[in-house]
Amino acid sequence: MIVKNNSVHLETVGEGVQRKILATGGKMMAVEVHFKKGAVGTVHTHPHEQISYIVSGSFEFEMDGKKEILKAGDTYYVAPNAAHGVVALEDSMIVDIFTPQREDFLK
Amino acid sequence: MIVKNNSVHLETVGEGVQRKILATGGKMMAVEVHFKKGAVGTVHTHPHEQISYIVSGSFEFEMDGKKEILKAGDTYYVAPNAAHGVVALEDSMIVDIFTPQREDFLK
Numbered sequence: 329m330i331v332k333n334n335s336v337h338l339e340t341v342g343e344g345v346q347r348k349i350l351a352t353g354g355k356m357m358a359v360e361v362h363f364k365k366g367a368v369g370t371v372h373t374h375p376h377e378q379i380s381y382i383v384s385g386s387f388e389f390e391m392d393g394k395k396e397i398l399k400a401g402d403t404y405y406v407a408p409n410a411a412h413g414v415v416a417l418e419d420s421m422i423v424d425i426f427t428p429q430r431e432d433f434l435k
Numbered sequence: 436m437i438v439k440n441n442s443v444h445l446e447t448v449g450e451g452v453q454r455k456i457l458a459t460g461g462k463m464m465a466v467e468v469h470f471k472k473g474a475v476g477t478v479h480t481h482p483h484e485q486i487s488y489i490v491s492g493s494f495e496f497e498m499d500g501k502k503e504i505l506k507a508g509d510t511y512y513v514a515p516n517a518a519h520g521v522v523a524l525e526d527s528m529i530v531d532i533f534t535p536q537r538e539d540f541l542k
Contacts, residue, residue: 330496333508353512354484356534360508377461381530383490389437401440401467405460423488425532427463 329353333360343367344416349433350423357429363387363416371413376426378406385420389413436460440467450474451523456540457530464536470494470523478520483533485513492527496520 329351336348344367350358363369363385371390386399391412398404406412414422436458443455451474457465470476470492478497493506498519505511513519521529 329512329514330498330503330505331510332505333510350488351486351510351512353486354514356484356486356512356532358486358488358510358512358532360488377463377534379458379460379463379465379532381457381465381467381488381490381532383488391437396437398437398439403438403440403458403465405436405458405463405465407436407461423530425463425465425486425488427484427534 331358338362342369345369352429355428357426357433359424359426359430359433361422361424363414363420363422365416365418365420367416369414371411373409373411374430375408376428376430377408378412378424378426380404380406380422380424383421383423386417387414387420387422388417445469449476452476459536462535464533464540466531466533466537466540468529468531470521470527470529472523472525472527474523476521478518480516480518481537482515483535483537484515485519485531485533487511487513487529487531490528490530493524494521494527494529495524
């Protein structure tokens with residue numbers, strides 16, 4: 329199953345935050361998230377496992393209360409129900425991959 | 436669990452193909468794969484599910500005998516045991532995320 333990036337509408341999901349749901353299948357889903365400088369992905373939890381890959385820009389990433397500066401090429405793994413969030417330090421883009429799928433995103 | 440890109444050694448795994456194993460945890464693993472122009476990821480299968488995100492460049496992607504040209508931002512989902520492969524049309528980079536982890540990569 330192929331999803332071409334330019335076939336997907338960029339959906340606004342928060343102040344300075346937009347996303348595209350890309351390839352999904354089986355127990356996996358990929359979501360591209362675009363952040364304007366200063367935009368916040370509020371600290372939150374979900375039961376899904378997640379790996380994120382920073383495609384461009386940089387973030388202050390927080391997980392379980394610890395903060396770290398991450399930039400393009402850096403990755404992180406989020407265990408089920410681990411509290412995590414980001415603040416974009418510049419215009420930035422990240423890809424989040426979830427297992428299982430975020431069915432809450434598909435409504 | 437955070438993995439910074441520049442903390443990981445780029446491992447040569449084939450002619451013009453190098454990879455970095457990035458974040459891993461639970462049932463997930465992220466692998467960055469660098470291809471020189473013309474390099475081939477031979478058509479192969481594995482029981483793991485996979486989502487791939489093209490970070491830069493372009494590929495001729497083949498799955499189950501069908502070919503398609505993909506470029507930066509495009510994604511695909513590979514079901515368990517689906518035959519898939521790529522040919523890099525220029526110097527290119529892709530991120531593969533697997534579930535479960537590719538334990539064969541960790542030896």
